Amino acid sequence: MRRLSLPDSMEQHTTYAALSALLPKYPRSAGAVYQTYNDLLLAQQWSNLEVVDLPSSQRCGFRGQKKAADGISCVVPCSLAEMLCVGWLEGVMAELGAAEVYLAIAAEDSSTVYYRVRAGVSKPPV
Amino acid sequence: MSTIQPQGRSGPAKGKGKGGARRTENNRIYAHPLPLVFTEPQGKLLPTALGILGISPSRVEKPHCEGVFDPTTRSVWVNNSKDAMILWRRGFFGKGNLSRSEPSWLARQVNARQAAGKYMTSEEVTAKRRAERKQFKLDRARAIAAVAAEAEAAFAEGRVIDTEEMKANIPSAATWKPSTSSTQESELPEASAEQLEPDGEISAEPLEDLEHMQLTLPEAFFLSWALDCLTVLHPKTMDPMTLQELWTSFQSAHLSPHLLLLPSASQPLRTDNPFLLNYVFFHHYRSLGWVIKNGIKFCADYLLYKRGPVFHHAEFSMMLIPVYEDPEDEKSSPFNLPNAAPFTWQWLSTVNRVNSQVQKTLMLSYVTIPAQSRMTESSLTSPACFAQYSIREVTIRRFVPARMRD
Numbered sequence: 001m002r003r004l005s006l007p008d009s010m011e012q013h014t015t016y017a018a019l020s021a022l023l024p025k026y027p028r029s030a031g032a033v034y035q036t037y038n039d040l041l042l043a044q045q046w047s048n049l050e051v052v053d054l055p056s057s058q059r060c061g062f063r064g065q066k067k068a069a070d071g072i073s074c075v076v077p078c079s080l081a082e083m084l085c086v087g088w089l090e091g092v093m094a095e096l097g098a099a100e101v102y103l104a105i106a107a108e109d110s111s112t113v114y115y116r117v118r119a120g121v122s123k124p125p126v
Numbered sequence: 127m128s129t130i131q132p133q134g135r136s137g138p139a140k141g142k143g144k145g146g147a148r149r150t151e152n153n154r155i156y157a158h159p160l161p162l163v164f165t166e167p168q169g170k171l172l173p174t175a176l177g178i179l180g181i182s183p184s185r186v187e188k189p190h191c192e193g194v195f196d197p198t199t200r201s202v203w204v205n206n207s208k209d210a211m212i213l214w215r216r217g218f219f220g221k222g223n224l225s226r227s228e229p230s231w232l233a234r235q236v237n238a239r240q241a242a243g244k245y246m247t248s249e250e251v252t253a254k255r256r257a258e259r260k261q262f263k264l265d266r267a268r269a270i271a272a273v274a275a276e277a278e279a280a281f282a283e284g285r286v287i288d289t290e291e292m293k294a295n296i297p298s299a300a301t302w303k304p305s306t307s308s309t310q311e312s313e314l315p316e317a318s319a320e321q322l323e324p325d326g327e328i329s330a331e332p333l334e335d336l337e338h339m340q341l342t343l344p345e346a347f348f349l350s351w352a353l354d355c356l357t358v359l360h361p362k363t364m365d366p367m368t369l370q371e372l373w374t375s376f377q378s379a380h381l382s383p384h385l386l387l388l389p390s391a392s393q394p395l396r397t398d399n400p401f402l403l404n405y406v407f408f409h410h411y412r413s414l415g416w417v418i419k420n421g422i423k424f425c426a427d428y429l430l431y432k433r434g435p436v437f438h439h440a441e442f443s444m445m446l447i448p449v450y451e452d453p454e455d456e457k458s459s460p461f462n463l464p465n466a467a468p469f470t471w472q473w474l475s476t477v478n479r480v481n482s483q484v485q486k487t488l489m490l491s492y493v494t495i496p497a498q499s500r501m502t503e504s505s506l507t508s509p510a511c512f513a514q515y516s517i518r519e520v521t522i523r524r525f526v527p528a529r530m531r532d
Contacts, residue, residue: 009194009196009361010196010198010199010361013336014334015336027198030198031198031199031200034199035199035223039223039224042224042336043224043225080422081400081462081464083462105422107420107422108199108200108201108342108343108420109201109220109340109342109419109420110199110221111422111423113422113423
Protein backbone atom coordinates (compact mmCIF):
# COMPACT_ATOMS: atom_id res chain seq x y z
CA MET A 1 0.00 0.00 0.00
CA ARG A 2 1.62 3.23 -1.07
CA ARG A 3 0.50 6.80 -0.47
CA LEU A 4 -0.31 8.85 -3.53
CA SER A 5 0.55 12.54 -3.63
CA LEU A 6 -1.96 14.90 -2.08
CA PRO A 7 -3.87 17.56 -3.98
CA ASP A 8 -3.01 21.15 -3.20
CA SER A 9 -6.37 22.86 -3.18
CA MET A 10 -10.07 22.15 -2.84
CA GLU A 11 -10.77 22.15 -6.60
CA GLN A 12 -8.11 19.51 -7.22
CA HIS A 13 -9.43 17.13 -4.59
CA THR A 14 -11.08 13.92 -5.87
CA THR A 15 -14.30 14.60 -3.98
CA TYR A 16 -14.78 18.02 -5.59
CA ALA A 17 -15.89 16.47 -8.90
CA ALA A 18 -19.32 15.44 -7.61
CA LEU A 19 -19.97 18.97 -6.32
CA SER A 20 -18.40 20.94 -9.17
CA ALA A 21 -21.75 21.49 -10.91
CA LEU A 22 -23.61 23.04 -7.98
CA LEU A 23 -20.94 24.45 -5.66
CA PRO A 24 -20.14 27.55 -7.75
CA LYS A 25 -23.88 28.35 -7.92
CA TYR A 26 -24.10 28.92 -4.16
CA PRO A 27 -20.78 30.43 -3.05
CA ARG A 28 -21.90 31.51 0.42
CA SER A 29 -22.67 27.98 1.59
CA ALA A 30 -19.84 26.34 -0.39
CA GLY A 31 -17.59 25.80 2.63
CA ALA A 32 -20.21 24.05 4.74
CA VAL A 33 -21.43 21.97 1.77
CA TYR A 34 -17.93 20.80 0.81
CA GLN A 35 -17.01 19.96 4.39
CA THR A 36 -20.24 18.02 5.01
CA TYR A 37 -19.90 16.11 1.74
CA ASN A 38 -16.39 14.97 2.66
CA ASP A 39 -17.48 14.02 6.15
CA LEU A 40 -20.45 11.95 4.92
CA LEU A 41 -18.58 10.27 2.09
CA LEU A 42 -15.24 9.51 3.73
CA ALA A 43 -15.59 9.67 7.51
CA GLN A 44 -19.19 8.54 8.06
CA GLN A 45 -18.98 6.40 4.90
CA TRP A 46 -22.52 6.76 3.67
CA SER A 47 -23.54 4.73 0.62
CA ASN A 48 -25.13 5.99 -2.60
CA LEU A 49 -24.59 9.62 -1.75
CA GLU A 50 -26.31 11.99 -4.18
CA VAL A 51 -26.23 15.78 -4.31
CA VAL A 52 -29.62 17.55 -4.32
CA ASP A 53 -30.20 21.17 -5.38
CA LEU A 54 -32.10 23.13 -2.70
CA PRO A 55 -32.80 26.55 -4.24
CA SER A 56 -35.05 27.76 -1.40
CA SER A 57 -32.14 27.71 1.04
CA GLN A 58 -29.44 28.62 -1.52
CA ARG A 59 -27.37 25.47 -1.09
CA CYS A 60 -27.09 21.76 -1.95
CA GLY A 61 -28.29 18.97 0.27
CA PHE A 62 -27.52 15.27 0.24
CA ARG A 63 -29.45 12.03 0.13
CA GLY A 64 -27.92 8.67 0.96
CA GLN A 65 -27.84 5.65 3.23
CA LYS A 66 -26.05 5.61 6.55
CA LYS A 67 -25.32 1.90 6.22
CA ALA A 68 -25.86 -0.25 3.14
CA ALA A 69 -29.07 -1.84 4.43
CA ASP A 70 -30.69 1.33 5.83
CA GLY A 71 -33.36 3.53 4.27
CA ILE A 72 -32.65 6.87 2.63
CA SER A 73 -31.63 9.74 4.92
CA CYS A 74 -31.34 13.40 4.00
CA VAL A 75 -28.77 15.95 5.12
CA VAL A 76 -28.77 19.73 4.78
CA PRO A 77 -25.51 21.53 5.62
CA CYS A 78 -25.23 24.93 7.26
CA SER A 79 -22.51 26.90 8.98
CA LEU A 80 -22.38 27.88 12.63
CA ALA A 81 -22.71 31.59 11.87
CA GLU A 82 -26.06 31.24 10.08
CA MET A 83 -29.43 32.08 11.56
CA LEU A 84 -32.11 29.54 10.73
CA CYS A 85 -35.83 29.54 11.24
CA VAL A 86 -38.58 26.96 11.15
CA GLY A 87 -39.73 28.19 7.73
CA TRP A 88 -36.27 27.54 6.32
CA LEU A 89 -36.32 23.98 7.65
CA GLU A 90 -39.82 23.40 6.30
CA GLY A 91 -38.74 24.61 2.86
CA VAL A 92 -35.74 22.29 2.90
CA MET A 93 -37.82 19.30 4.01
CA ALA A 94 -40.36 19.98 1.26
CA GLU A 95 -37.63 20.12 -1.40
CA LEU A 96 -36.02 16.92 -0.16
CA GLY A 97 -39.39 15.24 0.15
CA ALA A 98 -38.64 13.98 3.67
CA ALA A 99 -40.30 14.38 7.07
CA GLU A 100 -36.97 13.94 8.80
CA VAL A 101 -33.69 15.59 7.93
CA TYR A 102 -30.21 15.77 9.47
CA LEU A 103 -28.95 19.31 9.94
CA ALA A 104 -25.16 19.28 9.53
CA ILE A 105 -23.50 22.24 11.24
CA ALA A 106 -19.98 22.85 10.00
CA ALA A 107 -17.40 24.74 12.04
CA GLU A 108 -14.25 26.35 10.66
CA ASP A 109 -11.90 23.88 12.29
CA SER A 110 -13.64 21.12 10.23
CA SER A 111 -15.79 19.78 13.11
CA THR A 112 -19.24 18.78 11.88
CA VAL A 113 -22.12 18.09 14.25
CA TYR A 114 -25.42 16.59 13.14
CA TYR A 115 -28.85 17.27 14.58
CA ARG A 116 -31.87 15.20 13.58
CA VAL A 117 -34.87 17.41 12.86
CA ARG A 118 -38.26 15.79 12.51
CA ALA A 119 -41.67 17.23 11.71
CA GLY A 120 -43.88 16.74 14.75
CA VAL A 121 -43.24 15.32 18.23
CA SER A 122 -41.54 11.94 18.72
CA LYS A 123 -40.43 10.06 21.83
CA PRO A 124 -36.80 8.96 22.10
CA PRO A 125 -36.35 5.19 21.67
CA VAL A 126 -34.83 4.21 25.05
CA MET B 127 -13.77 -5.81 29.23
CA SER B 128 -16.41 -3.12 29.09
CA THR B 129 -15.15 0.32 28.14
CA ILE B 130 -18.05 2.14 29.80
CA GLN B 131 -17.28 3.33 33.30
CA PRO B 132 -19.65 4.36 36.07
CA GLN B 133 -19.54 8.07 36.86
CA GLY B 134 -16.84 9.36 39.12
CA ARG B 135 -13.98 7.21 37.91
CA SER B 136 -11.38 9.14 35.95
CA GLY B 137 -9.28 7.79 33.10
CA PRO B 138 -5.83 7.38 34.68
CA ALA B 139 -7.25 5.43 37.60
CA LYS B 140 -8.17 2.49 35.38
CA GLY B 141 -5.06 0.53 36.19
CA LYS B 142 -1.82 1.69 37.67
CA GLY B 143 0.42 -0.01 35.15
CA LYS B 144 -1.67 0.71 32.07
CA GLY B 145 -2.47 4.32 32.96
CA GLY B 146 1.10 5.09 33.99
CA ALA B 147 2.58 3.68 30.79
CA ARG B 148 0.20 5.71 28.62
CA ARG B 149 0.91 8.85 30.63
CA THR B 150 4.66 8.40 30.21
CA GLU B 151 4.21 7.77 26.51
CA ASN B 152 2.05 10.90 26.13
CA ASN B 153 4.58 12.96 28.08
CA ARG B 154 7.24 11.79 25.68
CA ILE B 155 5.29 12.35 22.46
CA TYR B 156 3.76 15.69 23.48
CA ALA B 157 6.79 17.05 25.31
CA HIS B 158 6.90 20.37 23.43
CA PRO B 159 4.07 22.83 24.14
CA LEU B 160 4.95 24.87 21.04
CA PRO B 161 6.47 24.03 17.63
CA LEU B 162 9.67 25.83 18.71
CA VAL B 163 12.32 23.60 20.25
CA PHE B 164 15.06 25.05 22.44
CA THR B 165 18.32 23.13 22.13
CA GLU B 166 21.20 23.31 24.56
CA PRO B 167 24.64 22.96 22.99
CA GLN B 168 26.85 20.00 23.88
CA GLY B 169 30.05 20.39 25.90
CA LYS B 170 30.95 22.66 28.78
CA LEU B 171 33.64 24.99 27.46
CA LEU B 172 31.75 26.91 24.77
CA PRO B 173 28.55 27.54 26.76
CA THR B 174 30.59 28.75 29.74
CA ALA B 175 32.64 31.06 27.50
CA LEU B 176 29.52 32.44 25.86
CA GLY B 177 27.87 32.79 29.23
CA ILE B 178 30.70 34.93 30.53
CA LEU B 179 30.27 37.20 27.51
CA GLY B 180 26.53 37.47 28.23
CA ILE B 181 25.41 35.48 25.18
CA SER B 182 22.88 32.71 25.71
CA PRO B 183 24.16 29.44 24.22
CA SER B 184 20.76 27.83 23.62
CA ARG B 185 19.30 27.93 20.14
CA VAL B 186 15.74 27.93 18.88
CA GLU B 187 14.81 25.34 16.27
CA LYS B 188 11.86 26.32 14.11
CA PRO B 189 10.10 23.80 11.89
CA HIS B 190 9.22 25.10 8.42
CA CYS B 191 5.71 23.86 7.77
CA GLU B 192 3.65 24.62 4.71
CA GLY B 193 -0.06 25.11 4.26
CA VAL B 194 -2.45 26.24 1.52
CA PHE B 195 -5.05 28.94 2.12
CA ASP B 196 -8.59 27.84 1.25
CA PRO B 197 -10.96 30.85 1.23
CA THR B 198 -14.09 28.70 0.75
CA THR B 199 -13.73 26.85 4.04
CA ARG B 200 -11.92 29.84 5.63
CA SER B 201 -9.00 27.71 6.72
CA VAL B 202 -5.45 26.71 5.90
CA TRP B 203 -4.89 23.13 4.75
CA VAL B 204 -1.71 21.30 5.68
CA ASN B 205 -1.42 18.41 3.24
CA ASN B 206 2.04 17.20 4.23
CA SER B 207 1.53 14.60 6.95
CA LYS B 208 4.95 15.23 8.51
CA ASP B 209 4.17 18.93 8.99
CA ALA B 210 0.71 18.04 10.26
CA MET B 211 2.17 15.74 12.91
CA ILE B 212 4.69 18.37 14.03
CA LEU B 213 1.97 20.99 14.43
CA TRP B 214 -0.34 18.57 16.25
CA ARG B 215 2.29 17.09 18.56
CA ARG B 216 3.85 20.41 19.48
CA GLY B 217 0.90 22.43 20.69
CA PHE B 218 -2.19 20.61 19.35
CA PHE B 219 -2.64 22.98 16.42
CA GLY B 220 -5.18 22.01 13.80
CA LYS B 221 -7.53 19.08 13.30
CA GLY B 222 -7.78 16.32 10.72
CA ASN B 223 -10.79 17.15 8.57
CA LEU B 224 -12.03 13.53 8.69
CA SER B 225 -11.00 12.78 12.27
CA ARG B 226 -11.67 13.83 15.83
CA SER B 227 -8.21 15.23 16.47
CA GLU B 228 -5.02 14.44 14.59
CA PRO B 229 -5.47 13.06 11.06
CA SER B 230 -6.12 9.34 11.46
CA TRP B 231 -8.44 8.57 8.52
CA LEU B 232 -5.82 6.57 6.65
CA ALA B 233 -5.00 4.49 9.73
CA ARG B 234 -8.72 3.74 10.20
CA GLN B 235 -9.06 2.63 6.58
CA VAL B 236 -6.02 0.37 6.94
CA ASN B 237 -7.44 -1.08 10.15
CA ALA B 238 -10.78 -1.71 8.48
CA ARG B 239 -9.14 -3.48 5.54
CA GLN B 240 -7.04 -5.70 7.71
CA ALA B 241 -10.12 -6.32 9.89
CA ALA B 242 -7.94 -6.86 12.94
CA GLY B 243 -6.49 -3.47 13.85
CA LYS B 244 -3.87 -3.93 16.53
CA TYR B 245 -3.86 -0.27 17.50
CA MET B 246 -7.30 1.25 17.66
CA THR B 247 -7.52 4.93 16.80
CA SER B 248 -9.42 7.21 19.17
CA GLU B 249 -12.44 7.19 16.82
CA GLU B 250 -12.56 3.38 16.95
CA VAL B 251 -12.34 3.39 20.73
CA THR B 252 -15.21 5.88 20.91
CA ALA B 253 -17.28 3.88 18.41
CA LYS B 254 -16.78 0.72 20.46
CA ARG B 255 -17.72 2.53 23.67
CA ARG B 256 -20.85 3.98 22.09
CA ALA B 257 -21.93 0.60 20.72
CA GLU B 258 -21.50 -0.95 24.17
CA ARG B 259 -23.41 1.87 25.85
CA LYS B 260 -26.29 1.42 23.39
CA GLN B 261 -26.36 -2.33 24.13
CA PHE B 262 -26.29 -1.60 27.88
CA LYS B 263 -29.26 0.77 27.55
CA LEU B 264 -31.24 -1.84 25.61
CA ASP B 265 -30.45 -4.54 28.17
CA ARG B 266 -31.37 -2.23 31.01
CA ALA B 267 -34.67 -1.23 29.38
CA ARG B 268 -35.51 -4.91 28.81
CA ALA B 269 -34.66 -5.78 32.43
CA ILE B 270 -36.77 -2.91 33.78
CA ALA B 271 -39.72 -4.03 31.62
CA ALA B 272 -39.32 -7.65 32.80
CA VAL B 273 -39.19 -6.61 36.46
CA ALA B 274 -42.27 -4.41 36.04
CA ALA B 275 -44.18 -7.25 34.34
CA GLU B 276 -43.24 -9.65 37.13
CA ALA B 277 -44.31 -7.14 39.77
CA GLU B 278 -47.67 -6.70 38.02
CA ALA B 279 -48.18 -10.45 37.84
CA ALA B 280 -47.26 -10.85 41.53
CA PHE B 281 -49.64 -8.06 42.51
CA ALA B 282 -52.45 -9.67 40.49
CA GLU B 283 -51.88 -12.97 42.29
CA GLY B 284 -51.64 -11.29 45.67
CA ARG B 285 -48.03 -12.40 46.30
CA VAL B 286 -45.61 -10.29 48.33
CA ILE B 287 -42.60 -9.22 46.26
CA ASP B 288 -39.09 -8.44 47.43
CA THR B 289 -38.22 -5.03 45.86
CA GLU B 290 -34.50 -5.29 46.67
CA GLU B 291 -34.22 -8.58 44.84
CA MET B 292 -36.08 -7.07 41.89
CA LYS B 293 -33.73 -4.11 41.74
CA ALA B 294 -30.70 -6.41 41.80
CA ASN B 295 -31.83 -7.89 38.48
CA ILE B 296 -31.54 -4.54 36.72
CA PRO B 297 -28.00 -4.00 35.39
CA SER B 298 -26.09 -0.82 36.18
CA ALA B 299 -22.94 0.54 34.55
CA ALA B 300 -20.82 -1.21 37.19
CA THR B 301 -22.42 -4.65 36.87
CA TRP B 302 -23.15 -4.90 33.13
CA LYS B 303 -20.84 -6.90 30.88
CA PRO B 304 -20.95 -6.96 27.08
CA SER B 305 -22.45 -10.37 26.30
CA THR B 306 -22.38 -10.65 22.50
CA SER B 307 -18.78 -9.51 21.86
CA SER B 308 -17.56 -13.06 21.02
CA THR B 309 -20.21 -13.63 18.32
CA GLN B 310 -19.60 -10.19 16.81
CA GLU B 311 -15.88 -10.84 16.48
CA SER B 312 -16.46 -14.20 14.82
CA GLU B 313 -18.80 -12.58 12.26
CA LEU B 314 -16.21 -10.03 11.19
CA PRO B 315 -13.58 -12.38 9.64
CA GLU B 316 -16.32 -14.12 7.59
CA ALA B 317 -17.52 -10.82 6.12
CA SER B 318 -14.02 -9.70 5.23
CA ALA B 319 -13.24 -13.10 3.69
CA GLU B 320 -16.29 -12.74 1.42
CA GLN B 321 -15.16 -9.28 0.34
CA LEU B 322 -11.64 -10.40 -0.44
CA GLU B 323 -12.61 -13.50 -2.44
CA PRO B 324 -14.08 -11.87 -5.58
CA ASP B 325 -11.33 -9.28 -5.78
CA GLY B 326 -8.12 -10.58 -4.33
CA GLU B 327 -6.32 -7.38 -5.37
CA ILE B 328 -7.76 -5.25 -2.55
CA SER B 329 -4.68 -5.42 -0.35
CA ALA B 330 -2.41 -4.40 -3.24
CA GLU B 331 -4.54 -1.39 -4.28
CA PRO B 332 -2.86 1.87 -3.26
CA LEU B 333 -4.85 3.79 -0.68
CA GLU B 334 -4.99 7.51 -1.37
CA ASP B 335 -4.90 9.64 1.75
CA LEU B 336 -7.86 11.96 1.22
CA GLU B 337 -7.48 13.76 4.52
CA HIS B 338 -5.69 17.00 5.32
CA MET B 339 -4.99 18.81 8.56
CA GLN B 340 -7.13 21.92 8.85
CA LEU B 341 -5.91 25.01 10.67
CA THR B 342 -8.30 27.83 11.49
CA LEU B 343 -7.31 31.30 10.28
CA PRO B 344 -6.32 32.51 13.80
CA GLU B 345 -4.18 29.40 14.30
CA ALA B 346 -2.49 29.87 10.93
CA PHE B 347 -1.81 33.56 11.54
CA PHE B 348 -0.44 32.82 15.00
CA LEU B 349 1.93 30.20 13.61
CA SER B 350 3.04 32.50 10.80
CA TRP B 351 3.27 35.84 12.58
CA ALA B 352 3.94 35.05 16.24
CA LEU B 353 6.02 31.88 15.86
CA ASP B 354 7.23 32.03 12.23
CA CYS B 355 6.74 28.28 11.78
CA LEU B 356 4.30 28.23 8.92
CA THR B 357 4.37 29.37 5.29
CA VAL B 358 0.94 29.80 3.73
CA LEU B 359 0.64 29.37 -0.03
CA HIS B 360 -1.83 31.15 -2.30
CA PRO B 361 -4.39 28.60 -3.62
CA LYS B 362 -4.18 29.77 -7.26
CA THR B 363 -0.49 30.56 -7.73
CA MET B 364 1.01 28.35 -4.97
CA ASP B 365 3.34 31.23 -4.11
CA PRO B 366 4.14 31.89 -0.45
CA MET B 367 1.96 34.70 0.86
CA THR B 368 3.58 37.56 2.76
CA LEU B 369 2.34 38.50 6.22
CA GLN B 370 0.66 41.57 4.73
CA GLU B 371 -1.18 39.40 2.22
CA LEU B 372 -2.22 36.99 4.97
CA TRP B 373 -3.48 39.90 7.07
CA THR B 374 -5.73 41.22 4.31
CA SER B 375 -6.85 37.89 2.78
CA PHE B 376 -7.83 36.37 6.10
CA GLN B 377 -10.09 39.35 6.73
CA SER B 378 -11.43 39.33 3.16
CA ALA B 379 -12.36 35.68 3.56
CA HIS B 380 -15.11 36.80 5.87
CA LEU B 381 -16.31 39.45 3.46
CA SER B 382 -16.49 37.61 0.15
CA PRO B 383 -14.83 34.21 0.28
CA HIS B 384 -15.56 33.11 -3.25
CA LEU B 385 -14.02 36.11 -4.90
CA LEU B 386 -10.82 36.47 -2.81
CA LEU B 387 -11.29 40.22 -3.15
CA LEU B 388 -8.98 42.58 -1.40
CA PRO B 389 -10.60 45.31 0.66
CA SER B 390 -11.57 48.29 -1.46
CA ALA B 391 -13.31 51.62 -1.01
CA SER B 392 -16.71 49.95 -1.07
CA GLN B 393 -15.60 47.26 1.38
CA PRO B 394 -12.97 48.80 3.65
CA LEU B 395 -11.27 46.96 6.49
CA ARG B 396 -13.45 46.99 9.58
CA THR B 397 -12.59 46.63 13.25
CA ASP B 398 -15.38 44.10 13.80
CA ASN B 399 -14.12 41.58 11.27
CA PRO B 400 -14.63 38.09 12.77
CA PHE B 401 -11.02 37.20 11.99
CA LEU B 402 -9.74 40.05 14.18
CA LEU B 403 -12.01 39.18 17.09
CA ASN B 404 -11.18 35.48 16.99
CA TYR B 405 -7.50 36.27 16.65
CA VAL B 406 -7.53 38.58 19.68
CA PHE B 407 -9.18 35.80 21.66
CA PHE B 408 -6.81 33.12 20.37
CA HIS B 409 -3.62 35.09 20.87
CA HIS B 410 -4.60 36.21 24.37
CA TYR B 411 -5.28 32.76 25.77
CA ARG B 412 -2.61 30.98 23.76
CA SER B 413 0.08 33.27 25.11
CA LEU B 414 -1.16 32.48 28.62
CA GLY B 415 -0.50 28.82 27.91
CA TRP B 416 -4.00 27.46 27.19
CA VAL B 417 -4.65 25.12 24.28
CA ILE B 418 -7.69 26.38 22.40
CA LYS B 419 -10.01 24.13 20.43
CA ASN B 420 -13.43 24.57 18.87
CA GLY B 421 -16.33 24.14 21.28
CA ILE B 422 -19.17 23.33 18.89
CA LYS B 423 -19.81 19.97 20.57
CA PHE B 424 -20.61 21.66 23.86
CA CYS B 425 -22.67 24.63 22.67
CA ALA B 426 -19.70 26.95 23.18
CA ASP B 427 -17.36 28.89 20.93
CA TYR B 428 -14.12 27.51 22.32
CA LEU B 429 -12.78 24.98 24.79
CA LEU B 430 -9.70 25.73 26.88
CA TYR B 431 -7.38 22.86 27.74
CA LYS B 432 -4.69 23.22 30.37
CA ARG B 433 -2.17 21.08 28.54
CA GLY B 434 -3.95 19.42 25.63
CA PRO B 435 -6.86 17.15 24.65
CA VAL B 436 -4.86 13.95 25.18
CA PHE B 437 -4.12 14.73 28.82
CA HIS B 438 -7.39 15.78 30.37
CA HIS B 439 -10.85 16.99 29.41
CA ALA B 440 -11.25 20.73 28.89
CA GLU B 441 -11.93 22.62 32.07
CA PHE B 442 -13.45 25.75 30.54
CA SER B 443 -16.04 26.43 27.86
CA MET B 444 -15.69 29.92 26.45
CA MET B 445 -18.23 32.09 24.68
CA LEU B 446 -16.88 35.01 22.68
CA ILE B 447 -19.15 38.01 23.26
CA PRO B 448 -18.26 41.00 21.07
CA VAL B 449 -18.90 44.42 22.59
CA TYR B 450 -19.10 47.45 20.31
CA GLU B 451 -17.54 50.62 21.62
CA ASP B 452 -19.60 52.57 19.07
CA PRO B 453 -23.22 51.39 18.54
CA GLU B 454 -23.18 52.87 15.01
CA ASP B 455 -20.63 50.25 13.99
CA GLU B 456 -23.04 47.52 14.99
CA LYS B 457 -25.79 48.98 12.81
CA SER B 458 -23.55 49.28 9.78
CA SER B 459 -21.88 45.91 10.24
CA PRO B 460 -22.08 43.46 7.31
CA PHE B 461 -21.07 40.56 9.55
CA ASN B 462 -24.03 40.11 11.90
CA LEU B 463 -21.78 38.84 14.69
CA PRO B 464 -23.30 36.14 16.88
CA ASN B 465 -23.85 37.05 20.55
CA ALA B 466 -23.33 40.76 19.93
CA ALA B 467 -26.94 41.54 20.80
CA PRO B 468 -28.11 41.06 24.41
CA PHE B 469 -28.74 37.37 24.97
CA THR B 470 -31.83 35.79 26.49
CA TRP B 471 -31.81 33.96 29.80
CA GLN B 472 -33.06 30.84 27.99
CA TRP B 473 -29.92 30.80 25.89
CA LEU B 474 -27.69 31.29 28.91
CA SER B 475 -29.56 28.63 30.84
CA THR B 476 -29.26 26.13 27.95
CA VAL B 477 -25.54 26.67 27.49
CA ASN B 478 -24.89 26.54 31.21
CA ARG B 479 -26.92 23.35 31.61
CA VAL B 480 -25.09 21.56 28.78
CA ASN B 481 -21.73 22.49 30.23
CA SER B 482 -22.62 21.66 33.83
CA GLN B 483 -23.60 18.16 32.72
CA VAL B 484 -20.14 17.63 31.26
CA GLN B 485 -18.45 19.26 34.25
CA LYS B 486 -17.07 22.27 32.46
CA THR B 487 -17.11 25.83 33.74
CA LEU B 488 -18.79 28.30 31.42
CA MET B 489 -17.00 31.59 30.89
CA LEU B 490 -18.09 34.58 28.88
CA SER B 491 -15.19 36.36 27.23
CA TYR B 492 -16.03 39.96 26.36
CA VAL B 493 -13.95 41.36 23.50
CA THR B 494 -14.29 45.12 23.08
CA ILE B 495 -14.27 46.34 19.49
CA PRO B 496 -12.73 49.80 19.09
CA ALA B 497 -14.81 52.40 17.27
CA GLN B 498 -14.27 52.50 13.52
CA SER B 499 -14.27 56.30 13.67
CA ARG B 500 -11.15 56.59 15.81
CA MET B 501 -9.10 54.11 13.79
CA THR B 502 -7.08 55.51 10.90
CA GLU B 503 -6.73 53.74 7.53
CA SER B 504 -3.13 52.85 8.24
CA SER B 505 -3.75 51.46 11.74
CA LEU B 506 -5.95 48.70 10.33
CA THR B 507 -3.31 47.53 7.84
CA SER B 508 -1.23 45.80 10.50
CA PRO B 509 -1.62 43.89 13.78
CA ALA B 510 -0.72 47.12 15.60
CA CYS B 511 -4.47 47.71 15.84
CA PHE B 512 -4.70 44.90 18.41
CA ALA B 513 -3.52 47.34 21.04
CA GLN B 514 -6.97 48.95 20.82
CA TYR B 515 -8.87 45.76 21.65
CA SER B 516 -9.46 44.55 25.16
CA ILE B 517 -10.68 41.25 26.59
CA ARG B 518 -12.14 40.32 29.98
CA GLU B 519 -13.81 37.20 31.36
CA VAL B 520 -16.88 36.56 33.45
CA THR B 521 -17.45 33.14 35.03
CA ILE B 522 -20.98 31.79 35.09
CA ARG B 523 -22.03 29.36 37.77
CA ARG B 524 -25.55 28.42 38.65
CA PHE B 525 -26.44 29.41 42.22
CA VAL B 526 -29.21 27.62 44.10
CA PRO B 527 -29.52 29.33 47.50
CA ALA B 528 -31.54 26.53 49.09
CA ARG B 529 -29.00 23.83 48.27
CA MET B 530 -25.65 25.55 48.26
CA ARG B 531 -25.13 26.23 51.93
CA ASP B 532 -23.30 23.00 52.63
